[in-house]
Amino acid sequence: MIKVILLGSGNVATHLFQAFSKASEVEVVQVFSRTLSKDFPESIQTSDFTQILEADVYIICVSDNAIANVSNQLQFENRLVVHTSGSTDFDVLDAKNKRGVFYPLQTFTKNKAVDFKEIPICLETENAEDYAILEKLAKSISNSVNKIDGKQRKALHVSAVFVCNFTNHLYQIGNEICKENNIPFHILQPLIEETAQKIKSLSPQEAQTGPAVRNDSKTIEKHIDFLTDENQKEIYKILTKSIQNVEKL
Amino acid sequence: MIKVILLGSGNVATHLFQAFSKASEVEVVQVFSRTLSKDFPESIQTSDFTQILEADVYIICVSDNAIANVSNQLQFENRLVVHTSGSTDFDVLDAKNKRGVFYPLQTFTKNKAVDFKEIPICLETENAEDYAILEKLAKSISNSVNKIDGKQRKALHVSAVFVCNFTNHLYQIGNEICKENNIPFHILQPLIEETAQKIKSLSPQEAQTGPAVRNDSKTIEKHIDFLTDENQKEIYKILTKSIQNVEKL
Structure with missing residues (x-):
């Protein structure tokens, strides 16, 4: 005992x-x-x-x-x-x-x-x-x-902030956009769950989809125009740029 | 038929x-x-x-x-x-x-x-x-x-970029940090899944945890120091700021 x-x-x-x-x-x-x-x-x-x-x-x-x-x-x-x-x-x-x-x-x-x-x-x-x-x-x-060990634990903790706290914040932004447009947020739940499940069988890089990784500049423009919140626009731009940088590596 | x-x-x-x-x-x-x-x-x-x-x-x-x-x-x-x-x-x-x-x-x-x-x-x-x-x-x-309708569909599409494509990119950053520190990425999988599941019973705002929402500036400093990649640092800062702005509303 x-x-x-x-x-x-x-x-x-x-x-x-x-x-x-x-x-x-x-x-x-x-x-x-x-x-x-x-x-x-x-x-x-x-x-x-x-x-x-x-x-x-x-x-x-x-x-x-x-x-x-x-x-x-x-x-x-x-x-x-x-x-x-x-x-x-x-x-x-x-x-x-x-x-x-x-x-x-x-x-x-x-x-x-x-x-x-x-x-x-x-x-x-x-x-x-x-x-x-x-x-x-x-x-x-x-x-x-x-x-x-201590260094690995710190790395895990930082990673956890990205994959959990920051991810949850992206869910919150999705929720805000849905609210403003009278869409029930739960309509996004299957997509959210599939995104989390997909990386069990694919690496996140293999799993990436969407306008950024396709370099679909027309859709990216439309999205940035659609967003009215400056903070959301800034996050959209920086994460789009970051996805495109990874793909160039 | x-x-x-x-x-x-x-x-x-x-x-x-x-x-x-x-x-x-x-x-x-x-x-x-x-x-x-x-x-x-x-x-x-x-x-x-x-x-x-x-x-x-x-x-x-x-x-x-x-x-x-x-x-x-x-x-x-x-x-x-x-x-x-x-x-x-x-x-x-x-x-x-x-x-x-x-x-x-x-x-x-x-x-x-x-x-x-x-x-x-x-x-x-x-x-x-x-x-x-x-x-x-x-x-x-x-x-x-x-x-x-058309406007709602556009809103959903933008939201989907946030909760799916951008989220997957945060998984990718977590994966990179793990790799650099010889940690198997799958150790983060339960956290990733719980984060996706949690918002079925709580709103993303209620579900938020971590140093940003706690205003734990000491941990935030440590994390920014720990990150070596400038792009990761920038994303860390902007999402931390964004979480803290929401909480102030």
């Missing part, structure tokens, strides 16, 4: 708690939360650093800027303490403990359940001998456990 | 042919192709405008710039002729025939099968009385048939 303590009560902590609760080899013995959260049983919550129990792994799931502060306030030494951040080195964690990273590569939103089995978990430990326990913990909830 | 003739032999013609072949109410009696294509039975192909047969609907599936030319060369009058373009008015078709649009809203790539049942088909006819036959034809292959 792996005893886990979660430090933090946001989206990542909530989703990890739900996933670990279903894993028979793991027990979440405590959740540290500044204020009482309804997302965890009251009986296991504490807001007092001096009341933190003993556990095999301490997982700090707070905003990147707060990781160092939480780890500094821990009252114990030489235990395994990890954070869940994609863009933070493990050495922001206080060196009094054994350090590592447990980074689930997914977009977490409150009230939107996710299937943890499919979520890649990226692990790094300062000391090789700590890897096995993190790996066992990760495998208890996910089928995709990956040893990823 | 609806008799259909396809004019063109590219991706759209090929996918439509495959879909109509499974529809019991439709017969593709001929395919017009400049050169013999192995994607259609040889017996139904012609490259001679004077040999085109009689049919209920003629579907021109050629590049946008070639639509007018193909429609001008048709040797008959007063029959229903439609194109499949998202960004082209029906009046580029020669007025000697009854005109319309049959626009399947999907990304078609050779050798990548698609399930037509899920593909929205957007219909427009010059004359109200022609709508019923196009609707029957569309319903024979798709569960999503939509009456969409």
